[in-house]
Amino acid sequence: MIAILGFLFLGLFLLWPLANVFGASLLDSEGAQFTFGNYTRMLGRPYYRTAIANTLGIGAAATILTTVISVPFAFALARLPVAGKQAVQAMAALPLVLPSFVSAYAIVLLLGNAGIVTRWLHDHGIAIGSIYGATGIILVYALTLYPYVLLPTVAAFKAVDVSMEEAALGLGSSPGRAVRTVILPIVLPAILAGGLLVFIETLENFGVPFVLAEDMPIFSVEAFKLFIGETAANPAQAGVLGVLLILTTALVLLVQRRFLSRRRFATNARAAPPLLRVGWGLRIAATLYCWTIVLLALVPFFAIVVLSFMEFRGPVLHEHFSLGNFAGFYDKAMRPLANTLIFASLASLCVTLVGVPIGYVVTRWRSGTATVLDVVATLPFAVAGTVLAIGFVMSFNAGWLVLTGGPLILVLAYTVRKVPFAVRSAGAIVHQIDVSLEEASVSLGRSPLQTFLRIVAPLMVGGILSGIVLTWVTVASELSATVVLYSGDWRTLTVVMFQSLEGGGAGLATAASTVLIVVTLLPIALLYRLVRRYELG
């Protein structure tokens, strides 16, 4: 029953739009004949070949940089005495919920051609290279995506049973060799899994390249341009890019599964391994390293909050404080703010209603149906927001279900995009709940449905709540699907920012950024307090 509803929902709002994208990419210009012509034409053009190369190259570089930064960071957090570790750990998770294109925009305001730091350095006779293009994009990706590698790797370092390294040392390895030959290989799957998340995020990210790429062609941006098309919208060619993007991501995921399924040596540590005893030199170095990264990643967000309280005339910044930007925001952007709040709330509700039952089913039932449902529910993860949105427009623009032009299409797109996360996290929680609890309830006379409501659901509440908050926060800063699907009155905060970036209204953009940062951090802080109280109580 749940499975059927799940298939219905995902079929209508995921598979059908994607099928339309595929279909469009395979039809000729009259939409009548089946053809691979679009593919050969697109791939034949150097411009799009460059776009593919750029996207993959930047993604690979960002992934490598992120990994190189994060692994020592993770080791320091897990095993070295780092001053203020709790604070570092809390702050290190923040980039996951803060919108990355805000970071990109802040970098432009600081280091761009007319950036504050650039001008200041210029006045002092120092010239820095351009931040636009690959350098800037890679930098922003590394600073905003590093938690994807850091967090699982810290967990993995902590999960290595201390007897492993004791055995290695006992057999005569030096500590360095023990780390290299025993601990790193055990942790490697976690590092790789995190790295692939980073790679996939870079493939589908729209905001960062939109802000920083300038004239460098990037996949997701090109697909958007082709579809919205200032000259003439071209769904077939946008479809081709979309399909290529999906195939690339799917390929990456497949390789990951293949590789990781053969390596599973998680060891269950009974207690987290102890901190290493190291000298002052290393201790200070580790502390400096961790704090530098955490702060560097947050500086852009901090900077944009400060800048939002300064006066802008057009794109030009004047260095005195003013509330003008917020006055402008109040005039123009209250409706979008309300939209963002409403959409995020509705979407997190829908995601929970769709994702939690599916997560339960795919974890508890070991049938073929459950496996297929699992795969389908994970699929949105491999689909860039832009591409899904294009599919939505193609599917719900006409016919029996017309959604374009209204608010519902946004909520549905958000729901589909975030379902994989809800399914995963709900699945993880269900996994922790012993099956025999449910069996006990059933044998005491409660039907499976009552059992779910009375036993499973109460035990899941904590996890579901944090899932809702995370969904809420990420939906609030969603840009890539929004920018294709919004219309008229149904603009969101991110659209306001997007439009003012295009139109040069920097003041409004900074104010909107600040509001967005507050809007995302507030629920996180509330959740954190709630969890703390729950754990203490």
Added chain:
Amino acid sequence: MAGIHVKGASRSFGSVRAVDQVDLEIGEGEFFTLLGPSGCGKTTLLRMIAGFCELDAGEIRFGDKRIDKLSAHRRDVGMVFQNYAVFPNLTVAGNVAYGLRARRVPAAEIGSQVEAALGMVQLGGYGERMPHQLSGGQLQRVAIARALVIRPQVLLFDEPLSNLDARLRVSMRAEIRQLQQSLGITAVYVTHDQEEAMSVSDRIGLMNQGRLEQVGVPSEIYRKPATRFAAEFMGTTNLLEARQLGLAAPVTVSLRPEALRLADEAPADWPRLAGTIAALEMLGPLTRLDVALANGTVLRLAMLDQPQRPLQAGAPVTVAYDPARLVIVP
């Protein structure tokens, strides 16, 4: 309360026949134990009775009522799980009341029934505690009270003591037995521990590879094992070809270690065998000997501790066995 009648029950997982054509009659009020090594199908059979595992073939009845197609929550069984399965989000009293609420027992009666059930498992006054404040033994008592309070037709135990320490296991199994007797509920108990099985059961069903190997009262299964597997699984035994003992018949025999004695302590009509002490194991109340006979056969022998009698590995020794306890196994 009802007897349990299993006819031709089968279930395969992939190519493994977990339960293979099992026929079983369990009497009303009987304490029946399914005993066997891990993977023998005992838990699967129990879960078939509980309703958590569908049958590929066969049928199960409680009394006259066929229940194998009934969903688990309609079967009226009480089940006690290996890992307690006490609901962590409910109080002790909430756990015990859970089944009563499902049966829509009036609220006024629930309180007194819960208190009575907790009293039965010596947890009177623990009702308001949360499960995480309880020890493993106490959790299992909660689970037992929760299963008993609904007065089920059948009480099922899935290795309920295997997570408890050895001492607690011994006292809990006596309590379980005593509760079941005083309430007269039909009980099916699954364990891999033969000593536990022998101490609690009216009858034991010994399972191996999805089949019932032997069914009988504990003493019968121990003393008269019907198969080689039964002889070896129920405690230690000497499994020998008869000629190894100097007998002519071409059969395999089982001889328990305690059916052997040192020759000078044995009745005169017991056959004697000469050998040397190959190994000696002092276990406290018991001393175990491995005695190597001249033909190379090693016999295991167990006797009560005898401080006045020095025994040494390597020393020659003559042993005797009770011919009445020699069991031929197929």
